[in-house]
Amino acid sequence: MSNENLAGFRCWVVDLGGPPDRPPDAVVVLCHGFGAPGDDLVPLAREVGRFIPDDRKVRFYFPVGPLGLDQFGLPGGRAWWQIDMERLLNATATRNLDELHRTLPDGLETLRPRFGELMDAIRQDSGCPAERFVIGGFSQGAMLATDYVLHCDAAPASLIIFSGALIAEDDWIRAAESCPKLDVLQSHGRDDTVLPFASAEALREMLKRSGHEVDFEPFDGGHTISGGGLQGFGQRIAAVAGSA
Template identity: 45%
Template sequence: MRSVRTRLGELDCVVVDAIPEGASPELAVVLCHGFGAPPTDLVPLAPELVELKPELGPKVRFVFPAAPLKQAMMGQSVPAWFNLPPEVLMGQERDWDQFAASTPEGLAQARRGVMSLLSALSTATKLPYGRIVLGGFSQGAMVTTDVALRLEEAPAGLCILSGTLICQDEWKQRAERRTSMPVLQSHGRYDDILAFHAAERLHSLLTNAGLPVEFLPFNGPHTIMPDVLERMAEFLHNRLEKR
């Protein structure tokens, strides 16, 4: 698969595909990395997903944007989509009700960056938002959930990999206008960073609003399991085939 570094909108990105020369993508997939991870952290998922579902290869363009901010953590400056409280970073958060109700500092800037990327991607590929899947891991899943609920046109789908609930009241209101958007959500029961029960609350919020959500809990920590990748490949294939 080809890999190219470029800038789309306000964000630096790695773009990966195996689309034949002269052909255009039929679907785009934008995946945002988690807090503290290098911008290329999720790039290996592209060939893994294509290996699991080869039909994706000649038709899907994968885009992996880099978070626009830096946040101090343990004496280092690490990539971040928005600022997280120290207790979350250290796995010591206990008041998940308060966290779910909060709007994190810097989220608006991250949202603007992802929206500018989507606008540039749509223009470059001539794909409407309804042919673009959004998703991400952990903090990247939070920002893409926020964006997916705000776009004027619903994206083709949303992949929430070990994400959690923030902006609760606003997300609830906006989710009620996204009832046709399919969602794939996964979370580890032993996640020591973002609590499993908080992910269950996000699942309930989305399903109660009427969204079709496939929830994949697994016996593991804050990670992406092979079974989840297999289901994600199927999810993307279904989005590719749906017109």
């Protein structure tokens, strides 16, 4: 595992399988959630590595959000954009989900081109084309991954949405209706008290109405990543690597 600087972002990089000088057969980019330290998802590389064929190599990139949250009482915590947690939790508690769905978060439009530059740097670093990428994230990272994939010209092999939600609804609908057809794995807990299950369902229905293939994996639990979600994630990585 190495820690690299790509397009101004810190990235944890993990290679599984194959000799060090061999280019990867598939690339995985996974973005952490709000308040995480930036490397909390790194162990998932080993977790899903058991699905990867022995003769294939996969490179995992775990980029670190640009915002530090020490001043907000989260030492070491990182974020992709700032969140008004009180407003979010109030919307969840009052079931005022339209506000959540329609809001374009402050900072997302500024982050969008920067994250695109990061993805360009990852393609150059890995030597892999976009169609051999699996791109996703957890919570806020899942929303960032969704926003990027909906707005890019070349579709990845799969989009992975762990405990994400519908945001920027008007913008996402326009983008979803015009972007290449996507294969999506979406997983969400029925008892999620941070990002409501109904918001995940709204995202699923929006994607399906726009013509995308969505494998929706609900589970009994809260704001986390399920075993079933990890299995589907690993199977998609294996399929991409195996077809290279």
